[in-house]
Each structure stands twice: as C-alpha cells, then as structure tokens.
Amino acid sequence: MNLKKETDIKKKYQEIINKECTCSICGSKLEFSHFIDYGFKKVKESAVCNECGVKFQIRDYSLN
C-alpha cells in the first residue's frame, strides 16, 4: 500500500474517533468497549457516557 495514502487514512480515522469520543448530550468523554460475538462472527463497538449513563452503539463489524 502507498505509505502516504495509509497515513491519510489513519488521520481520517483519528478524526472520526475524536468526534465520537465525546457524549453528544453532555459533552463528557466516552468510555469505549468492544464485544466480540463469535457465534455471529461480529464485533460490536459501543461507548458509554459515565456522566449521564447513555450508551451509544458505534458500529458493528463483520468478521467474515
């Protein structure tokens, strides 16, 4: 892979992560967690706000 392109992708990914790092309700930092479901071959990524207790479903990954 092109090295510059890879850096651009990482930069873009970091921007997305930073945006998702704060609670959209109170603006506090979110705590991320991953749950791997081997039966369905999926990875669920979620974030929880410690301040207001709201749980955000970030995304689902398919492992196959």
Ligand SMILES: [Zn+2]
């Ligand atoms: Zn919050």
